[in-house]
Amino acid sequence: MFGIGAKDLGIDLGTANTLVYIKGKGVVLREPSVVAFQTDTKQIVAVGNDAKNMIGRTPGNVIALRPMKDGVIADYETTAKMMKYFINQAYKKTGFGRKPYVMVCVPSGITAVEERAVKDATRQAGARDAYTIEEPFAAAIGADLPVWEPTGSMVVDIGGGTTEVAIISLGGIVTSQSIRVAGDEMDEAIISYIRKNYNLMIGDRTAETIKMEIGSAGMPEGIDSMEIRGRDLVTGLPKTIEITAEEVAKALHDTVYAIIEAVKMTLEKTPPELAADIMDRGIVLTGGGALLRNLDKVISEETNMPVLIAENPLDCVAIGTGKALDNIDVFKNRPKDLR
Numbered sequence: 001m002f003g004i005g006a007k008d009l010g011i012d013l014g015t016a017n018t019l020v021y022i023k024g025k026g027v028v029l030r031e032p033s034v035v036a037f038q039t040d041t042k043q044i045v046a047v048g049n050d051a052k053n054m055i056g057r058t059p060g061n062v063i064a065l066r067p068m069k070d071g072v073i074a075d076y077e078t079t080a081k082m083m084k085y086f087i088n089q090a091y092k093k094t095g096f097g098r099k100p101y102v103m104v105c106v107p108s109g110i111t112a113v114e115e116r117a118v119k120d121a122t123r124q125a126g127a128r129d130a131y132t133i134e135e136p137f138a139a140a141i142g143a144d145l146p147v148w149e150p151t152g153s154m155v156v157d158i159g160g161g162t163t164e165v166a167i168i169s170l171g172g173i174v175t176s177q178s179i180r181v182a183g184d185e186m187d188e189a190i191i192s193y194i195r196k197n198y199n200l201m202i203g204d205r206t207a208e209t210i211k212m213e214i215g216s217a218g219m220p221e222g223i224d225s226m227e228i229r230g231r232d233l234v235t236g237l238p239k240t241i242e243i244t245a246e247e248v249a250k251a252l253h254d255t256v257y258a259i260i261e262a263v264k265m266t267l268e269k270t271p272p273e274l275a276a277d278i279m280d281r282g283i284v285l286t287g288g289g290a291l292l293r294n295l296d297k298v299i300s301e302e303t304n305m306p307v308l309i310a311e312n313p314l315d316c317v318a319i320g321t322g323k324a325l326d327n328i329d330v331f332k333n334r335p336k337d338l339r
């Protein structure tokens with residue numbers, strides 16, 4: 001063994017949020033994966049929540065960006081700095097010890113080059129050594145599914161950049177799909193709907209708020225609406241409009257159905273014995289996207305399967321990544337094609 005102790009970390013390095021889990025302490029850090037820095041000196045001005053508040057509001061010499069895109073590292077240097085900051089913050093809250101072993105979750109469709117970039121960034125951020133676990137596998141462990149048993153479990157993890165669908169049995173992924181359609185794509189669909197129908201330009205944060213407050217999969221039951229502000233593309237001036245939940249559902253339709261399609265395709269490739277287990281146990285939704293109103297209902301209608309939302313959908317991957325440290329040998333020795 002490698003002396004895995006209470007201070008080792010599990011990191012859900014997400015497109016939207018980064019979570020750090022410490023064994024015995026749970027999720028100790030939960031911050032947006034955003035970094036703000038000076039454009040000329042590249043000096044970091046803010047990370048996490050503070051940086052997210054700056055998105056779309058920075059002066060010319062500062063930019064706030066998300067170094068992860070579609071679930072993978074788009075900006076290597078900034079990601080490494082962000083991880084270093086988060087690891088330090090987590091340690092400040094829990095006390096310093098020796099350098100930690102770190103397990104990081106990665107999308108199941110990641111290439112070998114991208115996986116190496118994640119490990120290198122983790123080591124550069126101060127890890128003694130780094131291991132990776134596929135996101136849907138971590139999500140299933142975090143959702144307390146019986147992943148090590150000879151029974152089929154199905155998890156659909158809908159994050160910011162990627163939706164991961166996987167069937168798991170006996171400690172391995174039997175079949176999976178990873179699509180780069182998830183929460184961010186929903187926000188973009190809302191932005192484009194409002195631009196097309198109202199000639200109004202809104203920011204990413206406004207779109208996300210609309211999605212969380214009145215967004216739904218399928219047609220909403222109530223008649224919710226909300227006032228939103230943006231810039232009129234004709235006059236160039238600020239303007240307020242009212243948008244209904246029904247319009248937002250229309251805007252989200254294609255994204256929601258892309259996710260449903262991925263679920264169906266995975267089910268089609270599932271061996272019959274495992275499909276029967278899933279029929280009994282149900283499909284489990286994790287990730288922030290699982291919180292989109294009625295998504296569980298629509299997936300259930302479209303697949304004729306029971307669908308459940310995990311208890312803490314936003315924390316599942318981080319919890320599972322951390323818990324996977326208990327079985328570090330499995331992750332160290334497993335050949336790539338069995339992972």
Ligand SMILES: Nc1ncnc2c1ncn2[C@@H]1O[C@H](COP(=O)(O)OP(=O)(O)OP(=O)(O)O)[C@@H](O)[C@H]1O
Pocket residue numbers: 012013014015016017018070071135158159160161162163182183184208211212215286287288289290291292293313314317
């Ligand atoms: N109540 C809600 N309704 C709809 N979407 C939500 C809600 N709460 C959070 N989300 C969305 O969930 C997404 C973030 O989820 P999560 O933190 O699981 O992703 P991530 O792990 O950072 O991303 P990825 O797995 O793609 O790397 C964001 O797109 C966010 O807008």
